[in-house]
Amino acid sequence: xxxxxxxxVKISSILIVLNLKTYLEGTGENSVRIAQACKDVAxxxxxxxxxxxxxxxxxxxxxxxxxxxxxxxLDSVGAGSFTGHAFSRCIKDAGAxxxxxxxxxxxxxxxxxxxxxxxxxxxxxxTIVCTNNVPTSAAAAALSxxxxxxxxxxxxxxxxxxxxxxxxxVTGSVEAILKVNPAVKVLCGAGISKGEDLAAxxxxxxxxxxxxxxxxxxxxxxxxxxxxxxxx
Amino acid sequence: xxxxxxxxVKISSILIVLNLKTYLEGTGENSVRIAQACKDVAxxxxxxxxxxxxxxxxxxxxxxxxxxxxxxxLDSVGAGSFTGHAFSRCIKDAGAxxxxxxxxxxxxxxxxxxxxxxxxxxxxxxTIVCTNNVPTSAAAAALSxxxxxxxxxxxxxxxxxxxxxxxxxVTGSVEAILKVNPAVKVLCGAGISKGEDLAAxxxxxxxxxxxxxxxxxxxxxxxxxxxxxxxx
Amino acid sequence: xxxxxxxxVKISSILIVLNLKTYLEGTGENSVRIAQACKDVAxxxxxxxxxxxxxxxxxxxxxxxxxxxxxxxLDSVGAGSFTGHAFSRCIKDAGAxxxxxxxxxxxxxxxxxxxxxxxxxxxxxxTIVCTNNVPTSAAAAALSxxxxxxxxxxxxxxxxxxxxxxxxxVTGSVEAILKVNPAVKVLCGAGISKGEDLAAxxxxxxxxxxxxxxxxxxxxxxxxxxxxxxxx
Amino acid sequence: xxxxxxxxVKISSILIVLNLKTYLEGTGENSVRIAQACKDVAxxxxxxxxxxxxxxxxxxxxxxxxxxxxxxxLDSVGAGSFTGHAFSRCIKDAGAxxxxxxxxxxxxxxxxxxxxxxxxxxxxxxTIVCTNNVPTSAAAAALSxxxxxxxxxxxxxxxxxxxxxxxxxVTGSVEAILKVNPAVKVLCGAGISKGEDLAAxxxxxxxxxxxxxxxxxxxxxxxxxxxxxxxx
Numbered sequence: 001x002x003x004x005x006x007x008x009v010k011i012s013s014i015l016i017v018l019n020l021k022t023y024l025e026g027t028g029e030n031s032v033r034i035a036q037a038c039k040d041v042a043x044x045x046x047x048x049x050x051x052x053x054x055x056x057x058x059x060x061x062x063x064x065x066x067x068x069x070x071x072x073x074l075d076s077v078g079a080g081s082f083t084g085h086a087f088s089r090c091i092k093d094a095g096a097x098x099x100x101x102x103x104x105x106x107x108x109x110x111x112x113x114x115x116x117x118x119x120x121x122x123x124x125x126x127t128i129v130c131t132n133n134v135p136t137s138a139a140a141a142a143l144s145x146x147x148x149x150x151x152x153x154x155x156x157x158x159x160x161x162x163x164x165x166x167x168x169x170v171t172g173s174v175e176a177i178l179k180v181n182p183a184v185k186v187l188c189g190a191g192i193s194k195g196e197d198l199a200a201x202x203x204x205x206x207x208x209x210x211x212x213x214x215x216x217x218x219x220x221x222x223x224x225x226x227x228x229x230x231x232x
Numbered sequence: 233x234x235x236x237x238x239x240x241v242k243i244s245s246i247l248i249v250l251n252l253k254t255y256l257e258g259t260g261e262n263s264v265r266i267a268q269a270c271k272d273v274a275x276x277x278x279x280x281x282x283x284x285x286x287x288x289x290x291x292x293x294x295x296x297x298x299x300x301x302x303x304x305x306l307d308s309v310g311a312g313s314f315t316g317h318a319f320s321r322c323i324k325d326a327g328a329x330x331x332x333x334x335x336x337x338x339x340x341x342x343x344x345x346x347x348x349x350x351x352x353x354x355x356x357x358x359t360i361v362c363t364n365n366v367p368t369s370a371a372a373a374a375l376s377x378x379x380x381x382x383x384x385x386x387x388x389x390x391x392x393x394x395x396x397x398x399x400x401x402v403t404g405s406v407e408a409i410l411k412v413n414p415a416v417k418v419l420c421g422a423g424i425s426k427g428e429d430l431a432a433x434x435x436x437x438x439x440x441x442x443x444x445x446x447x448x449x450x451x452x453x454x455x456x457x458x459x460x461x462x463x464x
Numbered sequence: 465x466x467x468x469x470x471x472x473v474k475i476s477s478i479l480i481v482l483n484l485k486t487y488l489e490g491t492g493e494n495s496v497r498i499a500q501a502c503k504d505v506a507x508x509x510x511x512x513x514x515x516x517x518x519x520x521x522x523x524x525x526x527x528x529x530x531x532x533x534x535x536x537x538l539d540s541v542g543a544g545s546f547t548g549h550a551f552s553r554c555i556k557d558a559g560a561x562x563x564x565x566x567x568x569x570x571x572x573x574x575x576x577x578x579x580x581x582x583x584x585x586x587x588x589x590x591t592i593v594c595t596n597n598v599p600t601s602a603a604a605a606a607l608s609x610x611x612x613x614x615x616x617x618x619x620x621x622x623x624x625x626x627x628x629x630x631x632x633x634v635t636g637s638v639e640a641i642l643k644v645n646p647a648v649k650v651l652c653g654a655g656i657s658k659g660e661d662l663a664a665x666x667x668x669x670x671x672x673x674x675x676x677x678x679x680x681x682x683x684x685x686x687x688x689x690x691x692x693x694x695x696x
Numbered sequence: 697x698x699x700x701x702x703x704x705v706k707i708s709s710i711l712i713v714l715n716l717k718t719y720l721e722g723t724g725e726n727s728v729r730i731a732q733a734c735k736d737v738a739x740x741x742x743x744x745x746x747x748x749x750x751x752x753x754x755x756x757x758x759x760x761x762x763x764x765x766x767x768x769x770l771d772s773v774g775a776g777s778f779t780g781h782a783f784s785r786c787i788k789d790a791g792a793x794x795x796x797x798x799x800x801x802x803x804x805x806x807x808x809x810x811x812x813x814x815x816x817x818x819x820x821x822x823t824i825v826c827t828n829n830v831p832t833s834a835a836a837a838a839l840s841x842x843x844x845x846x847x848x849x850x851x852x853x854x855x856x857x858x859x860x861x862x863x864x865x866v867t868g869s870v871e872a873i874l875k876v877n878p879a880v881k882v883l884c885g886a887g888i889s890k891g892e893d894l895a896a897x898x899x900x901x902x903x904x905x906x907x908x909x910x911x912x913x914x915x916x917x918x919x920x921x922x923x924x925x926x927x928x
Contacts, residue, residue, distance in 0.1 A: 491786045520752070
């Protein structure tokens with residue numbers, strides 16, 4: 001669906017995922033505006049930027065903006081009697097290409113994470129499993145998602161980038177994941193908002209970042225995104 | 233949004249809510265088709281019929297079919313750092329006019345039910361709190377939702393209507409709710425699919441029904457809905 | 465099991481429940497020491513004082529100190545395949561005479577609260593359902609526990625007594641519960657630690673208090689308890 | 697605490713853990729009787745047998761029978777305001793030497809499993825993390841517990857031993873765990889009750905079994921245990 005215009009090997013392998021959470025600045029029509037800003041900066045920079053709106057906004061974002069859309073969560077349930085659950089087929093039908101799983105604000109049991117990764121794969125959705133430290137990153141890698149996004153919960157929304165506050169959690173996760181399952185790529189989350197944070201995250205061995213408030217709540221999300229990709 | 237053409241007092245006060253759960257027959261484009269069948273039968277009969285699709289289908293149903301849309305679930309969270317939650321404002325913005333709360337397949341704590349009812353009201357959404365027996369119906373009424381839908385879990389999806397299998401749970405709930413909060417109306421769920429079930433539910437003091445598989449998985453949902461309203 | 469020596473109507477109807485949570489000062493052998501302090505003050509004052517130790521300490525407290533012992537939690541499960549659950553029969557066998565249900569640090573779904581109250585009654589355990597505001601107090605009363613303990617979560621452990629910070633939540637709960645189920649008695653929790661707090665709680669219509677850190681973490685729990693009952 | 701009389705390398709490395717769940721046959725005084733049967737068979741056979749009673753029974757079993765006692769569950773909470781939780785220090789103080797974590801009847805989030813393993817270790821408790829398939833076994837191994845007990849949930853309580861129904865889940869777990877963390881030993885659960893099941897479990901590379909109903913609900917638990925160890 002989304003192809004970066006730049007064919008550079010390094011740039012094309014970078015992934016930025018913008019989580020809109022339940023911020024008003026990313027709810028309803030606002031989700032479309034932010035997604036458009038992501039697309040503009042992705043087109044200009046050649047770097048993949050995906051957006052993760054709320055469930056109810058997936059369809060409108062995906063049908064109005066040509067950008068990779070991720071769900072913020074997915075339940076492992078199949079078709080059937082599962083009122084109020086986030087079913088992989090429905091998420092895919094709404095236009096998503098992937099999903100976050102086990103975000104620190106929506107934790108799942110180990111068995112559910114495994115089943116969610118399988119359900120997403122079966123529906124053709126890319127998977128990003130969120131973790132909180134090196135051992136859980138290694139554990140998540142054993143479940144073979146596409147990405148593991150390591151985010152020390154105490155840094156989420158703090159404005160202090162994990163790449164500065166705790167670089168060892170990123171390098172440790174990269175190493176541990178490489179040992180358990182080298183096919184799994186690492187994203188770096190928590191406190192990321194500036195170009196130097198993204199550059200540092202890549203230096204530490206991750207292939208990109210998962211971020212939220214630093215961009216969504218910025219005076220100009222587009223300007224913030226332009227700064228984010230400016231150091232690559 | 234939806235006005236029944238018939239002004240009859242009795243008919244206009246009846247509410248049928250069709251829960252699409254995660255049935256494939258009610259997922260994606262199928263949710264729009266079933267919603268259209270509901271609208272057709274509502275227009276023909278003058279009885280209010282609402283549809284409760286999955287989160288990701290709310291926007292497309294509400295923007296394509298002129299029918300009251302309910303969410304299957306709502307979290308009590310506000311705007312903020314709540315990844316993967318069903319935020320009242322987003323549900324409302326997507327076009328829903330109400331929400332189920334505490335369905336037996338998505339139970340909430342007592343404090344969450346209370347907070348969810350308040351969050352829904354603040355966002356202008358009608359509220360249907362699901363319960364499983366007479367004491368929990370009375371308890372739910374104390375939280376002042378618009379409706380309490382009593383559904384013995386063992387009868388959900390059974391094809392055996394609660395109005396036959398356990399009429400006392402309906403009459404008992406009606407009585408207990410009247411004592412606790414007479415402004416709260418009662419819906420009757422579990423095993424409902426036929427015209428005689430709806431008629432019996434109304435006889436027992438409820439103002440309508442919450443139903444799912446009996447209609448969604450019928451060979452013709454529209455014919456099943458026509459049968460449902462045929463005894464009024 | 466426990467009979468206050470004073471036959472005074474007012475005193476004998478007062479109940480103080482001391483929740484030991486997972487405080488080190490109330491864990492293991494310490495739970496026995498605090499229970500003994502409770503018993504001494506209960507004997508001297510003629511006021512009922514119960515203690516709620518952790519699951520693993522119920523047996524040792526109940527077998528060593530002649531005091532009413534409550535569990536901090538109870539699951540609604542029966543006998544069977546329920547690993548890691550708090551089964552009413554086992555709690556009773558260990559020597560408890562009652563249980564807290566739905567404490568703010570261990571919330572349950574509405575259906576579980578109802579089932580837990582029923583399970584506790586069937587096993588002969590007294591029930592105290594914790595709530596957070598007036599509507600949830602009214603709701604809990606509909607489930608017919610012996611007591612409802614209303615505790616605004618933001619005041620728990622604050623040292624600011626609910627009787628001062630928000631007396632309306634107590635009087636409102638007393639009134640609402642009286643309307644829904646007059647057999648249910650009201651306890652008052654959150655921030656309670658001094659004699660004036662207990663006196664104020666009784667003035668507001670409650671029959672006692674549920675408290676924790678103010679006593680458990682006091683330099684001398686016994687002296688703190690003596691102060692607590694000094695204004696009656 | 698427990699030393700098998702036989703010094704044989706193979707025998708002394710075998711571990712049998714009997715989970716009493718909430719079976720009436722293993723509740724209250726019955727838990728002491730079953731623990732005594734375990735001790736008798738352990739003494740006669742030289743094979744380590746541990747018992748996992750309910751929380752409230754840990755103290756009485758550990759203080760009356762000289763046998764390794766495991767908790768059925770442990771919460772990762774520390775000392776503090778955690779009403780109704782299973783605190784590692786309290787479990788240890790009651791006499792337990794280890795704990796099950798993440799049993800299929802008491803699942804935890806990935807972050808909680810990690811924190812529970814750490815909390816248990818800090819309190820000196822051995823850890824058995826339960827899993828449901830090969831990927832989750834590999835994931836659990838990354839958290840460095842002492843044991844991983846793999847138990848396909850559909851076989852638990854079935855009477856059909858996993859060693860017969862799905863030997864590949866055992867051999868696959870053994871292999872995957874060896875790769876992720878060779879220090880972690882494997883137990884085999886679900887449907888185990890007879891001597892041939894234990895022998896088969898050891899053949900498949902596990903060092904022992906986690907079992908429940910097949911022994912606890914046997915006419916004579918002691919005779920059932922004697923049969924269990926008879927093929928070693």
